[in-house]
Amino acid sequence: MKLSTSQNTAQSASIDDRIMPLINIVFLLLIFFLVAGVIKDVEPVEVDPPASIAEIESENSDLTIFIAENGQLALDDDLLDDTIFKTKLTAIITNHPEKSVRIVADKNIDSTKVIDILETLRQAGSSQVKLTTRVKEAP
Template sequence: MSLANQSLVQQSLGRRRPKNEDDRILPLINVVFLLLIFFMLAGRLAASDPFRIDPPVSASEGLVTVEDLLVQLGVDGRLALNGEEMGEEALGAAVAGRISDGGPAPVRLKADGTVPATRVVAIMEVLRTAGVKSVQLLTLPAGDG
């Protein structure tokens, strides 16, 4: 190809596509925003509690396992079983029904750290009368400083 033809080809290529630095990054920005929207809609980190609970701090550490039954006790005395609010009598009946269906499973109790110990023991008594053999009290690990 002659030198004149090469310059004509370069000029025609240059006219068809202007050299703009922003044009090269726009597809990347579009992909990032689409991924952000996808993960915002599809992602779910954990089920939220029906009410605010700040568990007490514990120096001992234990393994947290995923079980069927999670009883939550709020600072104002509200109770929930697996995220569903209910009263004490309904809690005992629901736990008894679930234990009879699936066998004896340990129940996790997540109580607010400011709830009096007598109230926590009363809920444990309700669970015992419902047939619960093992209760795990959920706490936060103690800080190092």
């Protein structure tokens, strides 16, 4: 008995022809979701900013300072202790005073912590500081 190789080849080609459109669609969907999807940055510490009635969208800032409820400080994505934080912040602002700074502080944080950071920024020469709030929900 002789096996027909042309039949096996034809079946293999037929399966490939049926599966190729599915593979193409999967890749197109993958590309669509990669391009259209919104990627949100993960904050280094959990912060719940105070509410505000202002609905002004803030522009992106060069530096972002996060102050957690427990007092943890983060400069952009780096968790830092108080002394290293102040040293690094002062060095950055002294070398680049034109950089804008955004402060995202928890609503339950002691205000002296925020004032201390604002004073550090002022002494370093920063003039563009924004405090971030969340939009207050309608009653």
